[in-house]
Amino acid sequence: MADIATHDTDHATDHGHHSSTGLSNNKLAMWLFLGSECLLFGGLISTYMLYRGRVQNGPHPAQIYDIPFTSVSSFVLLMSSLTMVLAVSSAHRKDDSKTNLWLTITALLGATFVGGQVYEFTTFYREGLGFTTSLFGSSFYSLTGFHGVHVSIGVIMLLSLMGIIKKNKITGDKAEVVELIGLYWHFVDVVWIVIFTLVYLIPS
Amino acid sequence: MTTVTETHEDAQEHGMSDAGYIKIAIILALITALEVSTYYVDFGPLFMPSLLIMMVVKFVMVVSYFMHLKFDSKIFSFLFYTGLGLALFVYFAALATFKFFIA
Numbered sequence: 198m199a200d201i202a203t204h205d206t207d208h209a210t211d212h213g214h215h216s217s218t219g220l221s222n223n224k225l226a227m228w229l230f231l232g233s234e235c236l237l238f239g240g241l242i243s244t245y246m247l248y249r250g251r252v253q254n255g256p257h258p259a260q261i262y263d264i265p266f267t268s269v270s271s272f273v274l275l276m277s278s279l280t281m282v283l284a285v286s287s288a289h290r291k292d293d294s295k296t297n298l299w300l301t302i303t304a305l306l307g308a309t310f311v312g313g314q315v316y317e318f319t320t321f322y323r324e325g326l327g328f329t330t331s332l333f334g335s336s337f338y339s340l341t342g343f344h345g346v347h348v349s350i351g352v353i354m355l356l357s358l359m360g361i362i363k364k365n366k367i368t369g370d371k372a373e374v375v376e377l378i379g380l381y382w383h384f385v386d387v388v389w390i391v392i393f394t395l396v397y398l399i400p401s
Numbered sequence: 402m403t404t405v406t407e408t409h410e411d412a413q414e415h416g417m418s419d420a421g422y423i424k425i426a427i428i429l430a431l432i433t434a435l436e437v438s439t440y441y442v443d444f445g446p447l448f449m450p451s452l453l454i455m456m457v458v459k460f461v462m463v464v465s466y467f468m469h470l471k472f473d474s475k476i477f478s479f480l481f482y483t484g485l486g487l488a489l490f491v492y493f494a495a496l497a498t499f500k501f502f503i504a
Binding site: 232233235236238239242244278281289380384386391393 | 416419422423425426429430433436437439440449452453455456459460463464466467468469474476477480481482483484485487488489491492495496499501
């Protein structure tokens with residue numbers, strides 16, 4: 198009996214805990230979390246769509262948006278999804294050095310995107326769009342700010358993951374841990390795909 | 402226990418190669434370039450539908466290939482698309498309540 202218990206514990210340590218469906222509980226939880234995140238961003242996007250025309254005395258979206266700059270930012274985030282999936286692929290092949298390389302590039306691309314957003318917010322503020330200037334400003338900063346916070350959290354998660362991989366502190370399935378953070382990262386990317394089209398490319 | 406291991410390995414086997422991921426990324430980059438071109442070129446009445454279609458195609462491609470939803474268990478798809486469906490419902494309900502669709 199004790200042997201069986203030990204064997205089960207070892208298996209759980211090696212491959213993570215699995216539900217009766219044979220699926221990883223961690224992955225199930227991550228997908229459930231991402232599903233709930235759709236609701237969060239759905240609410241924020243619909244609020245923006247309602248208020249984007251309410252500019253009061255502040256600047257109009259078309260007056261301040263810099264489409265070429267945001268296009269480059271979008272491309273950077275899109276390419277970070279590629280580097281992230283290559284990191285997951287390397288992790289499945291148990292190639293730690295390549296996994297860390299792709300994770301580093303992903304984190305750098307993510308940090309570049311966040312830097313671009315900080316620059317964009319600063320420029321908009323100087324052009325007269327504060328958080329309380331108008332309903333458009335409030336809804337714009339809430340939506341893109343929430344997304345920026347998600348990207349920043351993703352960068353922190355990537356840096357932490359690189360640290361624990363280097364110190365070899367992952368006791369279970371390493372590839373699954375990389376994959377879970379990858380899922381979060383790709384989700385942040387798909388949210389931006391929607392924001393880029395609905396907020397920036399479609400004029401109010 | 403064997404079933405669990407097999408399931409995990411099967412999921413990996415049905416994934417894509419690195420070259421496949423790069424091909425997907427190139428397609429995504431080209432679609433993004435096409436999206437940005439709508440800012441400079443007048444697409445007329447096709448402007449809005451084309452942008453929305455390209456957005457959906459990019460979304461589905463990232464979720465299906467980069468997030469492996471196409472190769473993974475249908476339960477994951479159910480969890481994610483249920484959340485997405487509810488989000489769309491909230492989105493349209495809120496916009497309809499505030500008469501967004503009435504010109």
